[in-house]
Amino acid sequence: MGCASSTVAVSGLNKSVKAGISGDGVLLKLEAAPWLLSTPTSVITTTAGTPLHVACEHKQLQVVQQMLSFLSCSPLCTVREALQPYCRRMGQQLPGSPAEGVRMAVDMVNCKGQTPLMYACTVGSPELVKLLLSQGADPWVGDRCGSRTALHYAAMSGSAACVEAILAHVAPRHMSRQGVRLVNARSFCGLTALHYAVFFDHTQAVAELLRHDPLLSAVTSSESYDMLCTCETLSSPLHFAAIKGNAETARQLLQHHALLPASTRGPDPRLQRNAAGQLPWQVAAAHDPCCPELVALLNPRRGLERALGLVPGGGPGSADALRTGPASLATLAAAVLQAKLRADLERALPHQEEEGEDEPKGDYDGLCGVCVAEREQVTPAGCRHGLCGRCATELCRGMQTARGGRPRPLGCPFCRREVSAFVAVASQPAGPSGGQAAACGGRCQLVGASGAVAAGGFLVEA
Template sequence: MGQGLSCTGSHEYGLFFFGDDEHGLFTAAQFGDVKRLKAVLERDPRLVNQTTYDRHSVLHVAAANGQIEIVSMLLDRSVKPDVLNRRRQTPLMLAAMHGKISCVQKLIEAGANILMFDSTHGRTCLHYAAYYGHSDCLQAILSAARSSHVAASWGYARYVNIRDGKGATPLHLAARQRRPECVHVLLDNGALVCASTGGYGFPGSTPLHLAARGGSLDCIRELLAWGADRLQRDASGRIPYTVALKHKNGACSALLNPSSAEPLVWPSPLKFISELNAEAKALLEQALMEANREREKTILKGTAYSVPSPSHSDTGTDDNISEVSESELCCICFDQVCTIEVQDCGHQMCAQCTLALCCHNKPNPTKTSFNAPVCPFCRSNIAQLVVANVKTDNEMDSKLRRSKKSRNLSEGSSSFKGLPAMGTFGKLGGRGSGRVAGENEWVDDKP
């Protein structure tokens, strides 16, 4: 975890090596000794600009170690938040690298530039958070990007898909490093699921290629659910299935096999889907992932890679089913409890049938506008979806338990029978130098 952080010296202090720390300045910053650091700076205020051999400032050391009191004190003393070390890394990059969320937030509040690039790999703080799997830091940086000058000058969508010196977006790094939570956050914020490391029309690796290489089933599930193309080829002409086979990731290769059933895909271009409230979105995402897990069971059945049974127990769930009134069952599948309501008409459906309705007319990625589906009961356009109103908390709990215990969605629920899977939203490559990365050229590099 300490790549690029070490300073030459004879004494090791956690993430850093300090040689001749005669004033105890960096040691105090490392361990959060506010009293000692204040005493040192009161004797000689100029020491606030002291750096180590690798030009790490006191702020670098404090941010990397999550010493929020030290960071706040230094910023109050007018220390620049974007001070650079020898590798042109900022304190924000080191805080994101080590998952120090409080320091990330404080530095951003102090005006730290989220659009700084290091000199080693041309990566930003967003790349660092994605590579090391700190989804909270990732979300904080993305939230800042929406309201900062970056959104106005670069554009938010461009920042989410920012490329490093070798063509990798944060989504590429998260997929390669087996970081499913970061993959989900990035996709949910507009990361291009089919972005290529090649630029100007040259082929390159997609996040799905890298997830296949890393062997992360969870990352592959997320990418496929957002429309990743199983047939897109990398610079060597390989599809993700071939990459998974080469690296002996058997379960991944089974899901990526072009001859296996297509997964259901989250219809993100539809406005009413992208603007869902958190509760409704969670219900629909759960329904989609459950449907795809049933597909996985079918694909992996009888192989050495069968999906294990859930760790939680459904004991007693059948008793709860009797508590639900027949009038609350979805009138489309007559299987699940209604949990989603269409506004403004007020008609209700289960999450599975709502998802099937939204996925039925798959969006065309070449069009700028998309036709919203219509309510199956009154034929009015669906403009917004919300969680269905319930009378009591116990009733809601019963509904959620009933929805969670769905039957085999590939066989039991009529809402998914014959449902075509959505294709990719387009093979969108990012802009870059046009240089094609080889198989091992960049993907294993670390910040």
């Protein structure tokens, strides 16, 4: 009779949990029989989870909140009574405080070693994930079906929101263990969450995992995995993409690698071999049906940027441009200024050639102030510091090649006045004698002496 009455009580609480009865329905049942909280809902089921597991399975956020509130607000004797069935099954000591009881409850496991957090990830409920983590749930707990963590379950279900909830709301003490980051946690067979997300073609989950910089070179340690996830030992996530014939996922992985900084970027993942000595492209070629696009993408003989359709070098559309993000307003303004200055030079230089090259009047009169070798052809608007066409062109070219530093408007190499345009020497009005120094009132100062260089239409302090 005792067994029958307890079964009926558990069944009644189970129905209330599944129905999501709000208010005091669940609390009244727990106050009358606290032990129901950690009693298996049914001995017949294969999982034998607790009412907390059932609530998470059915996305009953309010019910979970009620159960955890019941524990946190109850005296220690009630908390111990509520968790006594679970402690007996697991051979654990009773909690020493209500707070410890809450942490024990959120980490309760069923007969497969699955926690309420894993259930929440399986059904794709980021709200439940955040709630359980805030109450002390341990994301490193592994199940008995391969030591898979809650992050593995989120990747298998394809819930990018749960992946983000775990990695963004986990307690700092749980971010890494024994030198391994949570995003790189491995199952018993060496699979990371990225392996699972790639295998099950969950592109959104893959993208969310890549935001947290997982290890692309992580390899498996066994040939037999759970479910249908099977391939050779030492297989990387890119091998898994090749097995599935998924070109989109493979492109995600390779583009993430290409955009990593050079200091942290490892070897090309396309060069990694599995235990059978196969490269990812060879695995893809053996896939039936074969995807020519995927084979070409994974072929290491093609440069990575070329395979991904990125522009080589550092211009727009290149890996460098994608790595740094959209251009700033200063960079866009610099490009406009550079185009204008080049247009000024194109108009001024032919004009000088038509006039002919007259001999300079003195040893240095009329010579370019930079190279002191060729005749002045253009000057920055607003001052009289002449430059030859070659030096003016190099000045514009340097605006695009130099890197780093904080930009500021480009100045004349002598007087440091802002250069907004170039004009032909012939179009300058006559001024006082005394050479270039007189044109700026004795303020001439070569840029080279200050160590400044031109970058993106702006001068940049070296």
